[in-house]
Amino acid sequence: MLQIGDQFNHIFRYTQEDVNLFAKVSGDVNPLHIDAEAGKASIFGRNIIHGFLGGSVFTKIFGALWKADGHVYLKQTMQWLKPMFVDTDYEARITVKEIFPEKNRVLYDCAIYDKSSGEQCFTGEALLMNKKQYVW
Numbered sequence: 001m002l003q004i005g006d007q008f009n010h011i012f013r014y015t016q017e018d019v020n021l022f023a024k025v026s027g028d029v030n031p032l033h034i035d036a037e038a039g040k041a042s043i044f045g046r047n048i049i050h051g052f053l054g055g056s057v058f059t060k061i062f063g064a065l066w067k068a069d070g071h072v073y074l075k076q077t078m079q080w081l082k083p084m085f086v087d088t089d090y091e092a093r094i095t096v097k098e099i100f101p102e103k104n105r106v107l108y109d110c111a112i113y114d115k116s117s118g119e120q121c122f123t124g125e126a127l128l129m130n131k132k133q134y135v136w
Contacts, residue, residue: 002106006096008066011115012057014049016086022053048083051122055080057092058110058126066094067130074105075127082114082121089115097125105129 023029028050031038039047055078062071084090091113098107105127112122 002067002096002099004096004099008061008094010057010061010065010092011089012060012092013089014053014084014086016047019047019049019053019086022050026050026052028052044083044085046085049086051078051080051084054084054090054112054122055110055124057090057112058094058124061092061094062126062128069130072129073126074129076110076124077126078122078124080122082119084112084114084121090121091115094126103129 019033023034030050032042032044033039033047033050036047039045042048055076058076059073062068062073093109093111093113095109095111096106097109100106108126108128110122110124110126111120113120
């Protein structure tokens with residue numbers, strides 16, 4: 001039974017190859033993501049990953065890891081609080097915030113934390129419709 005406050009955590013990381021592939025697929029070839037010299041010259045001192053690549057971890061969670069029974073994304077808000085970097089461990093956390101049984105929808109808080117520092121890098125909400133109705 002799904003309840004408000006239920007959580008799921010997932011540890012993940014991205015490589016520079018992942019970033020380069022995302023740049024190719026998305027068309028976002030900003031040098032800050034893919035050029036080492038541009039990264040070194042930036043305020044971050046190194047390349048940062050695309051914000052949408054970081055946030056895409058929630059697609060994996062909802063589509064394959066958390067009650068993966070045919071969730072349909074209806075809405076995702078995103079706010080980036082700190083940059084994310086390659087070869088760094090992060091923890092994505094979803095928390096059930098609200099349940100709408102009459103519409104078979106669930107609102108989740110979504111967050112990403114840097115595993116080593118504990119600092120939050122990302123915050124947002126996701127609204128999903130479920131293929132199956134949970135026992136509320």
